[in-house]
Amino acid sequence: MLQYCKMRVVQAIEMVTLGSIKNLLKETWYLNREAVPVEIELSRLRPVDDFPRPADEEVVELTPELLSRRELAYPVKSRYLKTLNYLKHGYRGYALLKGNAVKGDIWCADSRMKDGRKHPDETWLGIRCQPGEVYTFDMYVDPGKRGGNIAAALQNGALHELKKRGFTKAYGFFWSDNVPALWVHRTLRWHELSRVRASRLLLSRKLSVSCKTTPEA
Amino acid sequence: MTDFTETIRNFIETEMVSQSQGITLSPSDSLIEKGIIDSLGVQILIAYLEKQFGFHIMDTEIVPENFETICSVVDFINLKLNAKS
Numbered sequence: 001m002l003q004y005c006k007m008r009v010v011q012a013i014e015m016v017t018l019g020s021i022k023n024l025l026k027e028t029w030y031l032n033r034e035a036v037p038v039e040i041e042l043s044r045l046r047p048v049d050d051f052p053r054p055a056d057e058e059v060v061e062l063t064p065e066l067l068s069r070r071e072l073a074y075p076v077k078s079r080y081l082k083t084l085n086y087l088k089h090g091y092r093g094y095a096l097l098k099g100n101a102v103k104g105d106i107w108c109a110d111s112r113m114k115d116g117r118k119h120p121d122e123t124w125l126g127i128r129c130q131p132g133e134v135y136t137f138d139m140y141v142d143p144g145k146r147g148g149n150i151a152a153a154l155q156n157g158a159l160h161e162l163k164k165r166g167f168t169k170a171y172g173f174f175w176s177d178n179v180p181a182l183w184v185h186r187t188l189r190w191h192e193l194s195r196v197r198a199s200r201l202l203l204s205r206k207l208s209v210s211c212k213t214t215p216e217a
Numbered sequence: 218m219t220d221f222t223e224t225i226r227n228f229i230e231t232e233m234v235s236q237s238q239g240i241t242l243s244p245s246d247s248l249i250e251k252g253i254i255d256s257l258g259v260q261i262l263i264a265y266l267e268k269q270f271g272f273h274i275m276d277t278e279i280v281p282e283n284f285e286t287i288c289s290v291v292d293f294i295n296l297k298l299n300a301k302s
Contacts, residue, residue: 146256146257147255147257147258148252148255149252149255149256150255151255151256152255152256176276177276179256179259179260179263179276179279180256180257180259180260181256182276182279183255183256183259183260183279184256186279186280186281187249187255187256187281
């Protein structure tokens, strides 16, 4: 719990100092914000080569062993703390590395999670992840390294790694007002599901959720 | 139907192409394959189009087909302007 609080405080400070207080408020205080749940069959992924990256970059699975073996350099402290927290919860993570520098990371929940719990997003998004399926969440790219399709390369690379591990389908979501996230999901050809509207006030969980019956895109 | 090809080409070449090592674009070149339009590039282009042409782009319109080439961006602009008038 202490580690979680520390992570959240550091994240909030970094959001304000590296971005603005507006960024922090946008993520923690919203009314009727529209989320677009998405799904993708891992047999229908775009080839890794569609989003080429320099030869010295690689997408790797983040494991406790990897963290003890290599001294990874995170762009911001909160991402390192999140990595520790997510691994503790049994989430599976992938990072785009250049040497030991983390340029971005993405996380997913599967049936490996402790106590068979699901990721809390699955409930309000109306997603029902089955065994062999994963829910992807919290993708981050170092702001100083954005551009050149890095986000698509990271997400597509992670999905290919999940496919190699035997997973067949992935779910996720993006906010409809988050143009970069929207673009990455549409570029990778995720299928969009019925939209969900949600409200949240600061540290509360989602206060209200309503569902539209038909996808708009 | 107005031809905004040069307007769009100028904007992309002056404001966005530095990311793509100063390539010269033809109207049918794939902006996506050349790496000009990615998650960051599309945000820059959308902000420009909304300001320059005075229309709002809905999230459902932000699809690769509308931003694939300079030609498709110009077609999209005309579609939006026709709908507005």
